[in-house]
Amino acid sequence: MERYDILAKATSDTIWDWNLGHNTILYNPGITDTFGYDLDKNEVTLNWWLERLHPEDINTVMESFSEAIEKRTENIQQEYRFLCANGEYKFVLDRAYVLYDQHKNAVRMIGAMQDLSYAKEEENRMTKAIMDAQERERREIGLELHDNVNQILAGTLLSLGMINRVPAEQTPWLVEKSMTYINEAIQEIRTLSHQLAPANFNDISLEEIFRDLLESLSVQKEFTYSLHFARFHEAAISNDIQINLLRILQEQLNNIVKYAQATSVYVSVVCEGNRLTMRTYDDGSGFCYATVKKGIGLANIKKRAEADIIKTIQEKISADAKVKVNIKVETPEKPEIKG
Known part of the structure; x- marks a missing residue:
């Protein structure tokens, strides 16, 4: 694994070498530096690795590997959560290369695990910050519509209900038409206000x-x-x-x-x-x-x-x-x- 150790120093990845015949995996020191495991000779069984996959990811990961081998695919890339020695999960990007023998049987797989935890946390923080800003904007717009525009329209409705400056024969029609429009506007604004303002x-x-x-x-x-x-x-x-x-x-x-x-x-x-x-x-x-x-x-x-x-x-x-x-x-x- 010496050449892999040199590569890992340049990439900070955890390099692994899976012998499919013996179902053993050999890791470089990245398994200790990144995930905290102190392994004897840095070699483990396949079951050791499987036990540390997140329960929600294990089926997807294994199906991906099985499909790649069945189709004789050489390159595999996937994301999953891997359990560290301290009990915390880290998001990793795992990229692997599959080696086949002369009979097209998969005999070996070499890969590199990249820690994505910080990038995932930053992405979640950014997403949450954007949504918080949207909620604040909705609150401000909702309150503005409800407390100002709605009250103005309600006052206009009351004023129109007292119209007495037009010929008597036009008053009923004008009042009814104005009240219909304003009631519709109030209802639309109220609906919009409820959609924009965060729920309490x-x-x-x-x-x-x-x-x-x-x-x-x-x-x-x-x-x-x-x-x-x-x-x-x-x-x-x-x-x-x-x-x-x-x-x-x-x-x-x-x-x-x-x-x-x-x-x-x-x-x-x-x-x-x-x-x-x-x-x-x-x-x-x-x-x-x-x-x-x-x-x-x-x-x-x-x-x-x-x-x-x-x-x-x-x-x-x-x-x-x-x-x-x-x-x-x-x-x-x-x-x-x-x-």
């Missing part, structure tokens, strides 16, 4: 906000809805996560209204252990995630999800469109791993 979860529960949102849309767009909200301690969920859940639901309902032509919508929120899951279904035209994943709406959902370590899954099943959001609402105890 101190005075109203997340369930009530969800129900109000569904009720307002169902009346306007003529679809029925069902909301299943399992009882749990909402105070244990941060205000930021609740706001992001609301925004994700708003985005999904907007998509349903614009594109799905649905007649019924089902929303459920369930908390089991340290995992909170929100699901939305509709009976509309559905969508194929592979063909729409570059859309702004789904991009907004994904962006909000990533800021709170939320995993989103979008898929089309028959004619039903579903979006599932899983949230880790508390940090579990870190496993104790000895190198």
Whole structure:
């Protein structure tokens, strides 16, 4: 591994050499410097490595390796979380090269693990900062519309109701027409204000906000809805996560209204252990995630999800469109791993 050690000094990567025949992996000192493991001869079994993959990543990683070997692919690149000796997970970018014998059988794999943790943390911080700025902007615009413009229009409505400077025969029509326009403007501004201003979860529960949102849309767009909200301690969920859940639901309902032509919508929120899951279904035209994943709406959902370590899954099943959001609402105890 001497030549690999020289390479690692230039890249700060952890170099590994996997003997597929013996299922053993040899690491350079990067396994100690980056991940904290003090290994005897820096050689381990494949099971040692598998045990340190994040449970949510292990299937994807192994399927990627298996598919590459089956297709005789030489280069593999993937991201996953790897458990350090101190019990913390680090995001890594793993790039590997597969060697085959004369019979096209994979016999060896050489790779380099790059620590992406700092870059991931910076990305999450940037995403959260952008969303915080958006929430502040929404708050300011919402308050401005509600406290100023709305009150001016309401005062104008009262004034128009007292019109007495036009011929008597025109007064009823003018008053009725003005009141209709102003009432519509007030309703539109009020709706916009509610969408822009961040929800205040101190005075109203997340369930009530969800129900109000569904009720307002169902009346306007003529679809029925069902909301299943399992009882749990909402105070244990941060205000930021609740706001992001609301925004994700708003985005999904907007998509349903614009594109799905649905007649019924089902929303459920369930908390089991340290995992909170929100699901939305509709009976509309559905969508194929592979063909729409570059859309702004789904991009907004994904962006909000990533800021709170939320995993989103979008898929089309028959004619039903579903979006599932899983949230880790508390940090579990870190496993104790000895190198």
